[in-house]
Amino acid sequence: MNATLLSSDEITAIRKALDTYLWPEAAAVDALYTVQLRHGWIDDGRLEAVAELLDLSPAYLDSLATFYPLLHRKPVGRKIIRYCDSVSCWLMGSEALAASLRKRLGIEEGETTPDGAYTLLPHPCLGACHQAPVAMVGDRLLTGLDPADPDALLEEGDGD
Ligand code: FES
Structure with missing residues (x-):
């Protein structure tokens, strides 16, 4: 060994x-x-x-x-953005949220920004369906997100 x-x-x-x-x-x-x-x-x-x-x-x-989506087999950024990729969030705009995050960060799912700040990942239901669409930034759960405003998500997630 x-x-x-x-x-x-x-x-x-x-x-x-x-x-x-x-x-x-x-x-x-x-x-x-x-x-x-x-x-x-x-x-x-x-x-x-x-x-x-x-x-x-x-x-x-x-x-x-x-x-298991909480285990990583390759390096990740300092913060991981996990947007919910399940049915309630789909209905409330999570696909548009994912698209705006990809565009804002310049990365695809599973990738990390060149400065090492963020990794973007889809995640099964985050357990806050009644507040969809939701995402986690690091350990912080963000709810009722505006799919067209990724900057608000990044600012709100910056509080850790
Ligand atoms: S479907 Fe998104 S939190 Fe449950």
């Missing part, structure tokens, strides 16, 4: 997750999130190191990390 890629704190946290759950598969998301919290994303080397610690295959961990 290339254990040098993981800090002793990460290894301790992953072993604690292993002790907490009955199966290593159940500890896998916690283990991957531990790595992401420190590094911002999960690179191949660290994913392989986690796989070895959990005695799981790297392919299995990669399938988890690419399935």
Whole structure:
């Protein structure tokens, strides 16, 4: 294992997750999130190191990390903009919101602005359907957004 890629704190946290759950598969998301919290994303080397610690295959961990939208397999910006990409928000203009964000930031979904400030991602229902359209900027949930005003979203999301 290339254990040098993981800090002793990460290894301790992953072993604690292993002790907490009955199966290593159940500890896998916690283990991957531990790595992401420190590094911002999960690179191949660290994913392989986690796989070895959990005695799981790297392919299995990669399938988890690419399935869950809160885990990242490539570098992301300092803030992630997650616009809701589900039915209530579609009805209230989320596609127009996404288009105005793409144009304003000059990036497509999954990309990061050249200055590293923002990554744009669609996200399944953010749980505030009655206030659609909604988005998250970092940890901040923004509701009742104007799809034609991406600057208002960026300003409001700048408060963290
Ligand atoms: S559909 Fe957008 S928050 Fe639920």
